[in-house]
Amino acid sequence: MRIAGKGLIDRDTQVSFRFNGTSYVGHRGDTLASALLANGLRVVGRSFKYHRPRGVLTAGSEEPNALVEIMEEGQQTPNTRATVQEIFDGLEARSQNHLGSLRWDLWSLNDLAAPFLSAGFYYKTFMWPRAFWEKLYEPAIRRAAGLGNLSPNADTAPYEKAWASCDLLVIGSGPTGLMAALTSARAGADVILAEEDFRMGGALLSADQVIDGQPALVWVEAALAELDSLPNVRLMTRTTVTGAYDSGVFGALERVGLHRAPDAHLPRECFWRITARRAILASGAMERPIAFPLNDRPGIMMASAVQSYLNRFGVATGRRVTLYANNDAARVTARQLMAAGVRVAAILDSRPDASAVEDCPVYLGAEVLETHGRHGLRAIQGRHTGGEFRLDTDCLAMSGGWNPTLHLTCHMNGRPKWSADLAAFVPSDGAVPGLVAAGAANGSFSTHGALSTGHAAAVQAMADLGLTAPDLALPTAEDAPYRLTPLWSVKGKHRAWLDFANDVTTKDITQAAQEGYTSVEHMKRYTTQGMAPDQGKNSNVAALALLADATGRGIPETGTTTFRPPFTPISIAALGAGGRGKTFAPQRFMTSDQASRDRGAPMIEAGLWYRPSYFPKHGETHWRDSCNREVSYVRNAVGVADVSTLGKIDIQGRDAARFLDLVYTNTFSTLPLNRVRYGLMLREDGLVLDDGTTARLGENHYLMTTTTAAAGLVMRHLDFVHQTHAADWDLRFISVTETWAQFAIAGPKARALLNSVLDQPLGDFPFMAVGPVTVGGVKARLFRISFSGEQGYEIAVPTRYGEALFRDLVARAETMGGGPYGMEALNVLRLEKGFITHAEIHGRTGAFDIGMDKMVSAKKDCIGKRMAMREGLNGPEREQLVGLRCKTEFGSGAHLFTQGTRVHRETGQGYVTSMCYSPTLGEWIGLAFVKNGRARHGEDLRLVDHMRNTDCLVTVCNPVFFDPEGGKLRA
Amino acid sequence: MRLTCPLCGPRDRREFYYYGAEDYLHRPAPDAPIEAWDDHLHLRTNLAGVIKDLWYHEGGCASWLLVTRNTITHEVLSVERVADRKGASA
């Protein structure tokens, strides 16, 4: 319930929200947890394995119990920490992981079966009968496990990612972080101060402390006002630094819109990549629970959380609160509760020699042995140096001491070191280059320690950066010593929880040790200790201590498991912002794109490009109708296709020819001026990289064409060969792919069509010629090349004229009985001619396989030449390129067998790479790789395609089906 | 992870394409024995520690880079342009 006069919430602003369908009212400045506690709700969730009722344990992002689903229209966010979620008008939350209502969860029967569900039980059973695992046991386990529910709907909300750079990143805005930020800001450094909470101030918001003789908040506000006024400081609230990565890169998650109703444009979250020259980890410390019997009841909370709800949110977490602690620091909670008028039932201090000055019962040498209250704590039983006791209490505030929040220092494989003084792990120096931990994160638990180490860390960071921090008077603050006697667990007949979130108890740890899972990693993996949403933040150290105890080793010898990124979980949507839908990869459009779409062409992805599949006409019911028609344009009249996606690389210099001779298997230094030559390019491992034509535009000037798919690959390859093997050659090259729109014009009437658009009619322009032309006054390049076997040209104009030329060419072609053709027709045309694409040169084929070994010049070296000669890449055992023909349909991907042999991997003779129906030949044709194929032309092979239920005979033939002599090309 | 391109300055790792060990720089003579080529293309010292390897500033200036770095810590010790090495040419 609320306590008048306490807290930083805005009492004037009421916020209404719903939890499990019931409306509640809180205040601006409340988290969902504080608002629920203020409304007297204790059970907020169910545990993972035993489905025990659970309440709020902490007041921070490490919360293991109070995980809820946040509901929206058609969407929901599972596993949301109620301790982090701010309330807003209209917030709708509900509890998760129960079958039936939160109060009567049917899965809680698991709790009764707990003796049979001990650590690793599932590895030892469910093995017989075998089929039952998948059909019965596993589905049941899966349904009961898990936590919240994901919506089945696409998450269409906005998210973003962003970058930031700074001199100094300060992580955490408590006294340490504020002091570090002030120091470095005054030194003139470019500073980012990142704070996970929605309000800066860290522990000072909750602790009710005094700095420089005034309430700490006065100092906090003054510091923030100064920082906010400085142009070299960026303050980032609601921003959790989630990971430390190489070279000073940090990941951080900003909760941009989670504290308000959804908005169409406002990102829910932003994932930041912050590059910092130096960083100060001022993330404070986390209080740790005590594993006493039945320590998981709602109402049993961290002492610091009780303090935080009291001082920051003005909420009393109980009417009769008990404090159970092993250290001096936690006593403050009891004192502050009493000062605020909350009754403290008793202070239980595990240390027999601790002080007893408070105005309430103080039991020394105390331990809690049992707790009562199924749906919320009612009473506890225990003993102390004076005997046994039973206390009626509805809230137990526990403190087993503090662990520095050092997780980020482990992200680059740094191992923390054990401090016997603190009974805690502390960061190792230099674990993350450029980052130092200060304040409580480094084991300085007093406010004075925080301020002074924060200052010192900043002074050092400034010195590293060559900046001088001006003198600054350190504010005065409490400097109480941190006195603690370790207390990890209390033995008793009931289960005592370590990992609340994964339902791991102390017995599980001892059982793991008993079964030989004594390595800390084995223990973790066997018991699942520390693998839950809090990643062991609340429990790992105690679990280690118990394992150390069970194995007779010390904690340092036992070692720790590794904290890995992220510090707190990050939504896939935030990390993958920009990935959803079309924005996953850039879209590349040809200049003819709109013209093709205007004609109803389905556009298909070709790498990043979009290309027209075919151009449907009225009355055509199948894509093949359109395709056949477009093929006939080219075979009988003239067809026009946009081929601009092919890579084009302009190569110049006195060594250009020499360079081409090195990267191609064949020779280009002998290519006459104004001529084009087909070239084959190998990878250095001797297999085919790419093919294409290269034109000689001048004595020292070439234009290389690559396939669409390999354009980037080839550019990288050329850069490599140039810079590593030919750096001092006289050579410059640059991509001109985007500079030119290029159109294939093919067919018997191609020349006529060309002549109708060229400013000067074409003179003698033989096959494989290239030369400059003009179209409507625009300078263009004309190539006489063909990918169809017909008389073919490709005309290239500057891209800005591409669309106009395409529309013009198509319109003219149509008046000549032709028209545009798309990828489908292009594929048929090339197959009829036996031209290969990356369906054939798929990375496993060599020049020998495609019958081009003669193109590997014997007179010169080239990239890939030596490795292409390896025995395994040559000879009759290799699958070689052949043609296939058949009267019935067959498909690519079918496998081929010698007639009469069984169909098995061992007897396979090859496979089909490409196929089509050839309207020109009136049958089904394809390309295939067949063992010793070139010697098998004329043989009928059995083609088997289990996927398409095809089993037929196909005839092996020359891969060039159409015009094998090439007369039409040269016509 | 960031690399400092000698031309472009410190840049995020995502601008770079990784190729492999510096062995790729030492192309054997065309008639060298197959063992030399096997060494060049396939066999790797694969050191856990400081190594040199090849990166390409594909999202930047298109320089091929020889990077000296530690494969255990990811510390980058130096970056040089392959084309600027002494005696770089074939």
Add this chain to the structure above:
Amino acid sequence: MPELIAKTALDGQGALTLIGTTLAPVDLGIITSIAPFAGQVKAIDTALKPLGLSFPPPNTTAASGAARLVWTGPDQALLIGADAPDLGTAAATTDQSGGWSALRLSGARVADVMARLCPLDFRPSAFAPGQAARAQLGHMNAVFWAEKDALMILTFRSMAQTAWDECAHALTALAARAGA
């Protein structure tokens, strides 16, 4: 004879102004790549003199009037806003005019918009007028340079729409924050 009408990739796309920041497509006209051969920079500088330009050092631009020469890589720069002089055999030159699509981003929040698109720090303190960079816009290779009052962005023409969409999206999200 066909009448070829020139068209830029973002033909018809108007400017977008939000929170005092404007994203606009720009037609830069003629663009020529200039790649000096070894030892030829001096000769090129002589040839560029009439334009008031000299070959820029890495990561910089040279500007004079409407003409600018933007460094785009080792031994490579783009000449923008002027016809290329005859460089003879001193350099390899290619026409790049239609190959690039240009966006101009100006106003108060340029650096914040860019922080959503590129790892480089585009705050004026880190990327001042006269500086140029080869880097990526999202997943696209790009050329950037800072002018006195704007950041210029070149991407491949075929990706112009994606470049526009990504910049516009970043600006819109930023504006939503300002309104929140």
Add this chain to the structure above:
Amino acid sequence: MRYSGFKVFTEGLFGNKGWTPAWRDAAPKAEYDAVIIGGGGHGLSTAYYLAKNHGLRNIAVLEKGYLGGGNVGRNTTIVRANYFLPGNSEFYSHSLKLWEKLEGELNYNVMHSQRGQVVLFHSDGQRDAAVRRANAIVNQGDDAEILDVPTLKQLYPFLDYNQTRFPIYGGMNQRRAGTARHDAVAWGYARGADQLGVDLIQNCEVTGIDIEGGKVVGVQTTRGAIKAKKVGMVAAGRSGQVAAMAGMRLPVESHIMQAYVTEGLKPCIDSVISFGMGHFYISQSDKGGLVFGGDIDFYASYAARGNLPMLEHVMEAGMTLMPMIGRAKVLRTWGGIMDMTPDGSPIIDKTHIDGLFVDAGWNYGGFKAIPASGWCMAHLMATGQPHEVAAKFRLDRFRTGHLIDEEGTGSQHNLH
């Protein structure tokens, strides 16, 4: 001790006090017939099958850290047999058959679950490649089918069929593919090997390989010298360093592979789904976490931790493929060290040193290979002859050109 439901029940009744260690914590002896370097999945299964199939009893597994601490304990747990090139086909087929009997074999529930795996394709060309692959799988005797989009929509309504950048054209499904509990595989083999007398020696790093006259005679370790007649190097990502002790350079480059798991969620993804236009694969564990991964980080590394660019790319791929996972939160990211070969396929072979054998180059596909790898490596070490289903995994194949390159990306180690 034999595990069973009954045993769990009776132990539960009596406070779980009677469980005994799953394996002995052995100290090294002076001499063994065979020593396996590496206590990961492959090393443990090799030792198990050396004892089980070949009757060797005097065997040690030397592990520098803890058993199963390498890739077997940090992968995405996918088990499948959907390779298509000879060499791989028969090997993974054999492995899957062993998986299907593994619980019974080991008396340890490794939770092998044949939930099926669908590999989506996104273009006609990819469909053709998938059909070729599916046919090859069926020709090998395993199962594969091509699913069309309407079928996919019924099975996986949450995939983005409309807006995604690379539309889904269909998928290749293998029903017998699935997942298993990774740690349990290591522990199951460890327990099985231990029961057959194999010494499992943890915290024992091999620091040298002793070779005399071209023959291996033992190893040096941090726990002293150990004589051995045969030595198997089964060190996964660390194979390069181990081989270097024998003066060898392997065709292997070690890389980081990251993997990711989300917080627990109620069941939402029933099988394994792989994206065909960017490396991304996902399944849901029995605990409810979405377990997923992508490509390697692409740079040589032994750090066993990755960086953001690949992580973000994987998340972006997930969002374009199945945007309903957006609100699942990534709980933990980690990395393993992958021994990448120049053709993406592994090596199980003798070396030029008598008695020294190598099992390496598992790239990032080693988990599903564990049973067959151990089976074949044991066969090789025991008989001196390659097992018939691993005969093509030769060490010299890069020199001879008998490549097994499923991806077709060539001799660049990191591209497979």
